[in-house]
Amino acid sequence: MTSITDDALWEELVTSALLGTDRRTPPDTVTATGKDAPAALLDAAAIHTVRRRAGLVPAPAAARPEPAPDDTRRHLPVPARRRLAQLLADRSAPSSGGRRGTAPDLTELLPQWLAAANEQGYRVPPPLLPALLDAARARTDLRPQALAFAGALGLWLARFNPEWKFALRGSSGGGALLPDVSDEDAVQRLWEEGLFAERVALLAAVRAHDADRARTLLTGTWPTERAEDRLMFLDSLRTGLTDADEPFLEQALTDRSRNVRATAAELLSALPHSALAGRMAARAVSCVGPDRSGDGSSASIAVEAPHECDADMQRDGVVPTPPTGRGERSWWLGQLVEAAPLTVWAERLGGRSAQEIVALPVADGWGEELHAAWCRAALRQRDADWSRALLGPPGTPPQTGPGTSSLAERSKLLATLPDEERAAWVAQFIAAHGLSEAFQLLGVCEVPWSEPLGRAVVDALDIARDAGSYPWSFSGVMGLAERCLDPAEASRLELLTATPDEVEGASPGAGGYWSEAFQRLVSTLRLREAMRQELMPPA
Incomplete structure (x- = not known):
C-alpha cells in the first residue's frame, strides 16, 4: 500500500x-x-x-449484472436493419442556402419506421440499441415507439447509463418483460420491486385481464407512492374506465396532490352515471337554461354564471383561481359545464338534439364560453354526436358556422369521429377553404391519408402552385404530405415535378421551387414504400 x-x-x-x-x-x-x-x-x-x-490493493470485484432478458420477438430482415442504421445515423446531407433540396428528410421518417416495426412484432438489433436510446433521449416524440421497440433489453441496458434514465420512468412501460398476469406471486413481486416503467406496464396488463385485481394492486401501495407516480397510475385508468372505478376515484378526490385530485375529478366526470357527474349536472343546469325573458317568438339560451366557488365545488375538481385574464365567474361556469354529462342538455333545453342546441343563440355574449365548455365535454366524454354539432358543416366558414370557430378545438373534436368520417370532413373543408387553415386538422387524420383526403391536399397544392406564389407558406402541409400521403400517389404526382412556365404576376423562380418540393415529395413517398417492403416478413 x-x-x-x-x-x-x-x-x-x-x-x-x-x-x-x-x-x-x-x-x-x-x-x-x-x-x-x-x-x-x-x-x-x-x-x-x-x-x-x-502497491495498489485490488478492490473487491463488483457483483456481475443479471443477464439481459430474452426477447422472443422476430429478428429484423437484413434490409430493414440496414435502413434503421441509416435512419439513426441521419445521413441526409443538409442542402446549401437553407433549401431542403429533393432528398427525403430521414429524421422525419424514423417515427413512422418504428411504428411499422412495432406493428410487425420485430425486436431491436442489439448493436443498434445504444443509437436508438440516444435518439429517444434527444427527441421525446420518439420515446413511446422507441421504448416499445427496444423492449425489455432496452430497459436492462438503460440501467447502466445515466443518460438513458428517461427509459426507466417512461409511462409506456418500454416494452418491459412482464410475468404471466395469472401468476399472482410474480405480479405482486414486480409491483412491489419493479421499476416505475415496469409497474405502469404491469398495471395496464393486469387491468386488461382483471380490472378488480389491478385496483387492488393500486390501492395496496397508493398511500406510499410519490405524487407524480400516483398521477401517472391514475392516468392509466383512462383505458377501460368503468363505473367500478368510481369508489377509488372518489377517494382520490381528497388526495394531497392537486393534480391527482383534478385528474380524479376529470375521470369521474367521464362516467355519466357517477355521483360527481350528477353533482356537476345539477350545478350546470342551474346556470344554463332556456331564456324566458323574451317575447317567446324565438328560443335562446340564458346563462347565469356562479357567484362563488364553494368548498364542495373545489372538492369536485373546480379550480377556484382563474388564469390571468380570465374572469372568475366565466372560469367557474366553464368547469361546471365541461364536467356535466352532455345528456342533460336535451332535457334541459326542450328535448332538442345536439345540432339544434348548438344552433340556439346564447344571451348576453356567453355563446363563446358555453360552446368552448361543450367542446371540452364532448372530448372528455368522447361524444361523436356533440362533436359533429360543434364542428358544423365543413363547407361553412368557421366564423359564421353554428359551432366553434377555433381550429384547435375543431382538430380535437375531429379526433372523436371515426377515421373515414374524419378524413372526409377535412377533405371537404380543404375543398371549400383551401390549405391555409387546414394544417391542424390534417394532423389528426389517420395515416396514410384516405384517397379522397390525399387528392384534396394534392389538388389544393396544385392550385397554389398555379397561382404563382412561393411554396414556403405551404411547407408545413408539404411536410405532412411527405409523411402521410399514401405512397401509391407517387406516380400521379410525377406530372407536378416538372418546372411550370412562369405566368404573368408569378413570383420569380417560384416554379422551380415548386418543382423541387414535388420532387422531394415523390422521392419520400417512394422511400416510404421501400421501407414498408423491407419490413414485410419473409415469405
Whole structure:
C-alpha cells in the first residue's frame, strides 16, 4: 500500500512538473540540476508511478449484472436493419442556402419506421440499441415507439447509463418483460420491486385481464407512492374506465396532490352515471337554461354564471383561481359545464338534439364560453354526436358556422369521429377553404391519408402552385404530405415535378421551387414504400 511519504513525494513531483524546475526545486530524489533537471524529473515521476500502481490493493470485484432478458420477438430482415442504421445515423446531407433540396428528410421518417416495426412484432438489433436510446433521449416524440421497440433489453441496458434514465420512468412501460398476469406471486413481486416503467406496464396488463385485481394492486401501495407516480397510475385508468372505478376515484378526490385530485375529478366526470357527474349536472343546469325573458317568438339560451366557488365545488375538481385574464365567474361556469354529462342538455333545453342546441343563440355574449365548455365535454366524454354539432358543416366558414370557430378545438373534436368520417370532413373543408387553415386538422387524420383526403391536399397544392406564389407558406402541409400521403400517389404526382412556365404576376423562380418540393415529395413517398417492403416478413 502506498505510504503517506510516497503520497507527499508524488505531490512534490507533480508540483515541480507543473511549475517547472526553474521555479520549483525538485525533491531530493531528482539529483540532476540545470538543463538535465527536467528529464530527470520525468524519469523520477515514471519510476514513482510504477511504484504507486504496484502497491495498489485490488478492490473487491463488483457483483456481475443479471443477464439481459430474452426477447422472443422476430429478428429484423437484413434490409430493414440496414435502413434503421441509416435512419439513426441521419445521413441526409443538409442542402446549401437553407433549401431542403429533393432528398427525403430521414429524421422525419424514423417515427413512422418504428411504428411499422412495432406493428410487425420485430425486436431491436442489439448493436443498434445504444443509437436508438440516444435518439429517444434527444427527441421525446420518439420515446413511446422507441421504448416499445427496444423492449425489455432496452430497459436492462438503460440501467447502466445515466443518460438513458428517461427509459426507466417512461409511462409506456418500454416494452418491459412482464410475468404471466395469472401468476399472482410474480405480479405482486414486480409491483412491489419493479421499476416505475415496469409497474405502469404491469398495471395496464393486469387491468386488461382483471380490472378488480389491478385496483387492488393500486390501492395496496397508493398511500406510499410519490405524487407524480400516483398521477401517472391514475392516468392509466383512462383505458377501460368503468363505473367500478368510481369508489377509488372518489377517494382520490381528497388526495394531497392537486393534480391527482383534478385528474380524479376529470375521470369521474367521464362516467355519466357517477355521483360527481350528477353533482356537476345539477350545478350546470342551474346556470344554463332556456331564456324566458323574451317575447317567446324565438328560443335562446340564458346563462347565469356562479357567484362563488364553494368548498364542495373545489372538492369536485373546480379550480377556484382563474388564469390571468380570465374572469372568475366565466372560469367557474366553464368547469361546471365541461364536467356535466352532455345528456342533460336535451332535457334541459326542450328535448332538442345536439345540432339544434348548438344552433340556439346564447344571451348576453356567453355563446363563446358555453360552446368552448361543450367542446371540452364532448372530448372528455368522447361524444361523436356533440362533436359533429360543434364542428358544423365543413363547407361553412368557421366564423359564421353554428359551432366553434377555433381550429384547435375543431382538430380535437375531429379526433372523436371515426377515421373515414374524419378524413372526409377535412377533405371537404380543404375543398371549400383551401390549405391555409387546414394544417391542424390534417394532423389528426389517420395515416396514410384516405384517397379522397390525399387528392384534396394534392389538388389544393396544385392550385397554389398555379397561382404563382412561393411554396414556403405551404411547407408545413408539404411536410405532412411527405409523411402521410399514401405512397401509391407517387406516380400521379410525377406530372407536378416538372418546372411550370412562369405566368404573368408569378413570383420569380417560384416554379422551380415548386418543382423541387414535388420532387422531394415523390422521392419520400417512394422511400416510404421501400421501407414498408423491407419490413414485410419473409415469405
